[in-house]
Amino acid sequence: MQDDDRTDAGGGANPPAGATNNPLIAKLESLAKLSGDDKDVLQRISANPQVVEPGTALIREGDKPDGVYLILDGIACRYKLRASGARQIMAYLVPGDYCDLDVALLKAMDHAIGTLSTCHVVRIDLDTIQGLLDRHPGITHALRLATLVDEATLREWLVNIGRRSADERIAHLLCELLLRLRAVGRTAGQGQSYALPITQDDMADTIGLAAVHVNRVLTSLQRRGLIAFSGQQVTILDLVGLEAFAEFKPNYLHLGGRDAA
Amino acid sequence: MQDDDRTDAGGGANPPAGATNNPLIAKLESLAKLSGDDKDVLQRISANPQVVEPGTALIREGDKPDGVYLILDGIACRYKLRASGARQIMAYLVPGDYCDLDVALLKAMDHAIGTLSTCHVVRIDLDTIQGLLDRHPGITHALRLATLVDEATLREWLVNIGRRSADERIAHLLCELLLRLRAVGRTAGQGQSYALPITQDDMADTIGLAAVHVNRVLTSLQRRGLIAFSGQQVTILDLVGLEAFAEFKPNYLHLGGRDAA
DNA sequence: CGGGACATTGAATCGGCTCAAAAGTGGTGG
DNA sequence: CCACCACTTTTGAGCCGATTCAATGTCCCG
Numbered sequence: 001m002q003d004d005d006r007t008d009a010g011g012g013a014n015p016p017a018g019a020t021n022n023p024l025i026a027k028l029e030s031l032a033k034l035s036g037d038d039k040d041v042l043q044r045i046s047a048n049p050q051v052v053e054p055g056t057a058l059i060r061e062g063d064k065p066d067g068v069y070l071i072l073d074g075i076a077c078r079y080k081l082r083a084s085g086a087r088q089i090m091a092y093l094v095p096g097d098y099c100d101l102d103v104a105l106l107k108a109m110d111h112a113i114g115t116l117s118t119c120h121v122v123r124i125d126l127d128t129i130q131g132l133l134d135r136h137p138g139i140t141h142a143l144r145l146a147t148l149v150d151e152a153t154l155r156e157w158l159v160n161i162g163r164r165s166a167d168e169r170i171a172h173l174l175c176e177l178l179l180r181l182r183a184v185g186r187t188a189g190q191g192q193s194y195a196l197p198i199t200q201d202d203m204a205d206t207i208g209l210a211a212v213h214v215n216r217v218l219t220s221l222q223r224r225g226l227i228a229f230s231g232q233q234v235t236i237l238d239l240v241g242l243e244a245f246a247e248f249k250p251n252y253l254h255l256g257g258r259d260a261a
Numbered sequence: 262m263q264d265d266d267r268t269d270a271g272g273g274a275n276p277p278a279g280a281t282n283n284p285l286i287a288k289l290e291s292l293a294k295l296s297g298d299d300k301d302v303l304q305r306i307s308a309n310p311q312v313v314e315p316g317t318a319l320i321r322e323g324d325k326p327d328g329v330y331l332i333l334d335g336i337a338c339r340y341k342l343r344a345s346g347a348r349q350i351m352a353y354l355v356p357g358d359y360c361d362l363d364v365a366l367l368k369a370m371d372h373a374i375g376t377l378s379t380c381h382v383v384r385i386d387l388d389t390i391q392g393l394l395d396r397h398p399g400i401t402h403a404l405r406l407a408t409l410v411d412e413a414t415l416r417e418w419l420v421n422i423g424r425r426s427a428d429e430r431i432a433h434l435l436c437e438l439l440l441r442l443r444a445v446g447r448t449a450g451q452g453q454s455y456a457l458p459i460t461q462d463d464m465a466d467t468i469g470l471a472a473v474h475v476n477r478v479l480t481s482l483q484r485r486g487l488i489a490f491s492g493q494q495v496t497i498l499d500l501v502g503l504e505a506f507a508e509f510k511p512n513y514l515h516l517g518g519r520d521a522a
Numbered sequence: 523c524g525g526g527a528c529a530t531t532g533a534a535t536c537g538g539c540t541c542a543a544a545a546g547t548g549g550t551g552g
Numbered sequence: 553c554c555a556c557c558a559c560t561t562t563t564g565a566g567c568c569g570a571t572t573c574a575a576t577g578t579c580c581c582g
Contacts, residue, residue, distance in 0.1 A: 080420050083508060088420040105406055110413050110513040145366055152371050154415050159341050159349040161422050162469030166570070199528065208423030210571055215530060247344060252371040427538070460560065471539055476562060492547095 022046055023096030023184035024070060028142035030183045030256050031149070038138045045128065046072055049120040054197075058121070059099065059113040065106075067125045070098040074119030075198055079205070080111045089206040091154060092116075094177070096184040101129065101143060117197030145254070152252040161208040164246070169207040170217050171246035174227060178236055179250055193235035283307055284357030284445035285331060289403035291444045291517050292410070299399045306389065307333060310381040315458075319382070320360065320374040326367075328386045331359040335380030336459055340466070341372045350467040352415060353377075355438070357445040362390065362404060378458030406515070413513040422469040425507070430468040431478050432507035435488060439497055440511055454496035 020026060025042050028034055034042075049072045052058070058069050058076065069076075076093040090111065093099065099113050104126055115121075133140050153176070160169050181187050181194045188194065200218070204211040221227050226242045228235045236242055281287060286303050289295055295303075310333045313319070319330050319337065330337075337354040351372065354360060360374050365387055376382075394401045414437070421430050442448050442455045449455065461479070465472040482488050487503045489496045497503055 078416070080416070082420075082424060086424045088424040090416045090419050102405065103409065105402075106409060106515055108512065110515070111416060141366075144363065148364065148367060151412055151415070154412070154419065155339070155341070155351045155372060158351050158415065158419055158422065159343075161419065162466075163343055163347045163349040201528080205423075211528095212530085212572080213570055216570095219530080251369065254367055254371070462560080472560090473540080473562085474538055476560095477538090480562080 021185065023072060023094075023186065024098070025096075026184045027096035028139070028146065031145040031254065032138070032142040032256075034138055034142060038136055041132065041136060042139065045124060045132075046070065046122055049073070049122045052115050052119045052121050054115055054117050054119075056119075057112055057114040059109055061109055061112045063109045065100060065103050065109055067123050068098050068101060068129055069093075069113065070122045070124060071095055072120040072122060074115060074117040074121075075196075076113060076115045076119055076121075077202075077206075078111050078113050087205040088208070089202065090157070091150065092177070092206070094180055094184065095186055097150075098124075101147065116199075116202050149252075149254050152254065156252045166207075166209055166213060167217050167220065168246050169209070170203070170214065171221065171226070171242050172248050173203070173207060174234060174236065175239070175243050175246055175248040175250075176253070177234075178239070179253055179255065183253075183255060188233070189235060192237075192239065193233055195232055196234045197232050282446065284333060284355075284447065285359070286357075287445045288357035289400070289407065292406040292515065293399070293403040293517075295399055295403065299397055302393065302397060303400065306385060306393075307331065307383055310334070310383045313376050313380045313382050315376055315378050315380075317380075318373055318375040320370055322370055322373045324370045326361060326364050326370055328384050329359050329362060329390055330354075330374065331383045331385060332356055333381040333383060335376060335378040335382075336457075337374060337376045337380055337382075338463075338467075339372050339374050348466045349469070350463065351418070352411065353438070353467070355441055355445065356447055358411075359385075362408065377460075377463050410513075410515050413515065417513045427468075427470055427474055428478050428481065429507050430470070431464070431475065432482060432487065432503050433509050434464070434468060435495060435497065436500070436504050436507055436509040436511075437514070438495075439500070440514055440516065444514075444516060449494070450496060453498075453500065454494055456493055457495045458493050 020039070020043070022039075022043055024046060025034065025039050028042070052074075059065060061080065071093045073095055076097075077089045078091040078093070078099070079087050079089045081087050093113070100109075103109065133143075156176075160172050164172060177196065178187065178192070178194060182191050186194060199211075200214045201211045204214045207214075209217075218227075218229070221242075222229065226236070226238050226245065228237055242248070281300070281304070283300075283304055285307060286295065286300050289303070313335075320326060322341065332354045334356055337358075338350045339352040339354070339360070340348050340350045342348050354374070361370075364370065394404075417437075421433050425433060438457065439448065439453070439455060443452050447455060460472075461475045462472045465475045468475075470478075479488075479490070482503075483490065487497070487499050487506065489498055503509070
C-alpha cells in the first residue's frame, strides 16, 4: 500500500546517525562491524526488489528451498497451519530479515513463509549466498550472529506464549518490534512509533490468542496510556512503562549498543 | 538416582541394529553419514562423563559461555525464569543433545540450562570443538543439520503451545520424545516405551500449563488407552492413535529414514 | 452506492487456573 | 524395621481469563 510514505517516515530516527537506508546493512551493523566493501556487496544484492502482495506464500511447507528471500520492506512471517485451518505464526520477518540461509541443507521445508503486508522482497539464489560466505568473512560472521538472534527471539516468543498473560504478550511483542525496527531505521517520530501493517487476526495467530481478544487488549493498553494507534501506525507512549508491564528484557536481541549485551 | 538401571533398559530396542551405545553418534548418524574416524573421535569425546544431580544449573542466564555440554544420559533443559518465579522450559536436551555450539559468539547467555533428572554430562571446551569443526567436515555437517533440527523443534513447540489444546499438547510432546529417544537408542519394550525422569511440574512448565492440569490430562490419556505409566516409564500403547490425536507430523525432526523427509 | 475486509462490542460458555486437602512415594535416621 | 519427612501425585470445588458466537460499526475500493 503506502510504502513510499513509510520510507519518508523512516527518515526520522535512524539509529546510527547517517546510516544507509538499507535495512540489511543496518541490521548486520547492529551486530558486528562491516567493511566498506562488505556494505557495497550487500547494497548490490538488495537492488531491484520485487513487490509482493499481502498474503502471498513465498515458500510452502514441503517445498525444497532453492533460494533465500530478503525482506526490504513490509512484514512477512514464518507459519504453520493445522488441519483445522488454525495458523501459528512463529516469526516475523521485518526489513533486513531473511529466511533460511542454510535450510538448503534439508530436503524439505517444515514450515511456510508468507507476506502479511505488501512487501519488497529480493530473492537471492544459492550460488550468490555461497559466494558471499566464501569471500566475505565479515558478512559471514554477522549473518551467523543474526541467526543466533533469530533463535533467541524464537525462544523468547515461547516464553511469551507459555508464561505471559494476554496483555503482557501483546505489550511484549510491541516492545520487541520497536527495538527491532529501530535497529533498521524503520521507526518514526522520536523513534517511538512505527508502522504495523498487519491485522489483529495476524497478531492473534502470532501470540496464541483469539482475534476478538486481541482487540480488547489493544483497547485496554490504549486506555491505560501505554500505546496509541493511528491507522496502522503504533506509537509507544510510555516505553519504560510498557517494558515494565511486559517484563521485557531486550538482552535476547543481543543488540550491540544501547541496551545491555 | 537409578541411572544404571536405565542403561540396561535402553538395550532393548536400539534402532540401527548393532549401533553404538553412544547417543551422540546415533543422533548424528540419523541425520548424516559419518566415517569410522568421525565416530572414533566422537566416542573419545564422550569418555568420562560426570554425574550431575537433578535441578543443577549447568549454565546461567547472563553467563559468558566457555564450553559446550553434551548430555549422555538423563534429561536437561533450556529455560527462562520470570520475576514471579514462573519458569518456561524451551527445549529438552536428551541423550545425544548438546548446547550451543557457537553461542560463544555471543557475549552473554540469554537463557539458562539445567538438569531435570540426574544426568551424565560431558563438558567440551571451545578448543576441542574448534578442532572438531576444522578437521572433521563430516561431523561439522552433521552438527549443522542437528542445529537446524533444534530450531525446527523449537518452532513446533511454539505451535504446540500456541495452537493446541492441553490434551493435544501433552500427546504431541510424548510422541516427539518417543521418536527422539528411539533415534538414540533410549527406548525399551518394542521401541514403544521410554524413561521420562521428570516431574509433572516440569512438564507443566514445558507446555505452558499448570501442574494440576497436566495431572488430569495424563490421567485422561491413560483412561483412553493411549498411554500407560509405570513409575517414570511411559509406554505409548497406541502410537498411531496418539499421533492422530495430537496431529503429530514428524517431518520437523528431519529424521533420515522411516518417517517422511 | 454497494460490497468486502477489518475492527469493535456484548453475552454466554468453557478450558484451564487457583486454592486446598488427601494420598502416595522414596529416602533417612533412629 | 519402622517412623518420619519432603516431594510428588491425585482429586475436588469454585473461579476467571479467554473463547465462541453474534451483531454492529467503519473504512476502503470499485
